[in-house]
Amino acid sequence: AQKITQTQPGMFVQEKEAVTLDCTYDTSDPSYGLFWYKQPSSGEMIFLIYQGSYDQQNATEGRYSLNFQKARKSANLVISASQLGDSAMYFCAMRNPQGGSEKLVFGKGTKLTVNP
Amino acid sequence: DAGVTQSPTHLIKTRGQHVTLRCSPISGHKSVSWYQQVLGQGPQFIFQYYEKEERGRGNFPDRFSARQFPNYSSELNVNALLLGDSALYLCASRPGLEVWGELFFGEGSRLTVL
Numbered sequence: 347a348q349k350i351t352q353t354q355p356g357m358f359v360q361e362k363e364a365v366t367l368d369c370t371y372d373t374s375d376p377s378y379g380l381f382w383y384k385q386p387s388s389g390e391m392i393f394l395i396y397q398g399s400y401d402q403q404n405a406t407e408g409r410y411s412l413n414f415q416k417a418r419k420s421a422n423l424v425i426s427a428s429q430l431g432d433s434a435m436y437f438c439a440m441r442n443p444q445g446g447s448e449k450l451v452f453g454k455g456t457k458l459t460v461n462p
Numbered sequence: 463d464a465g466v467t468q469s470p471t472h473l474i475k476t477r478g479q480h481v482t483l484r485c486s487p488i489s490g491h492k493s494v495s496w497y498q499q500v501l502g503q504g505p506q507f508i509f510q511y512y513e514k515e516e517r518g519r520g521n522f523p524d525r526f527s528a529r530q531f532p533n534y535s536s537e538l539n540v541n542a543l544l545l546g547d548s549a550l551y552l553c554a555s556r557p558g559l560e561v562w563g564e565l566f567f568g569e570g571s572r573l574t575v576l
Contacts, residue, residue, distance in 0.1 A: 350504070381564065389550055391552060391565075391567035393564040396564065439504070448510055449507040452504030454502070454503055
């Protein structure tokens with residue numbers, strides 16, 4: 347069974363500092379994709395970054411990077427130079443492309459608070 | 463371009479009632495998915511529809527049903543509402559059935575069951 351574990355219910359970071367949000371996953375499938383989404387209080391899920399299981403390099407998107415350690419089954423999100431607008435819930439998710447379904451399995455999320 | 467739009471944004475129902483939630487995908491997107499997000503949890507997959515056909519179903523009772531219309535918009539229906547159905551219901555769309563690629567989410571419909 348697919349499972350995503352986010353062990354940090356809440357994280358605090360000072361503005362302009364970097365922060366790492368942890369994510370571990372469990373799957374027996376060799377092909378999978380890992381995603382990070384941001385959810386502000388408005389409720390919308392905003393896509394941040396994607397990592398494929400066969401990708402050789404860690405994904406980066408602006409201030410976001412994904413520290414992918416396949417052997418450890420971890421996919422931590424690193425946010426550099428935190429901004430006040432980064433305060434939100436962050437969800438790690440996984441997809442296995444079986445049967446054509448685009449089902450995403452989400453973790454419970456981490457609430458990030460950026461302090462001025 | 464408009465993103466994924468959902469209606470209503472908030473609604474209150476009582477136990478035993480029925481609810482219909484609506485979703486309009488991004489223009490050109492043919493795949494629509496529904497997720498339930500209970501307070502304090504991550505979203506859980508309910509359904510996926512593509513070209514009006516169900517492509518995937520999560521572990522939800524038969525009280526939950528959905529359909530997709532020729533214009534690719536979608537409805538989620540929940541019958542015989544229970545208190546535990548109180549949640550944020552998120553709709554997401556994608557262009558097609560690409561193996562990978564992001565889901566684009568709407569802001570959700572927040573359902574409260576009393």
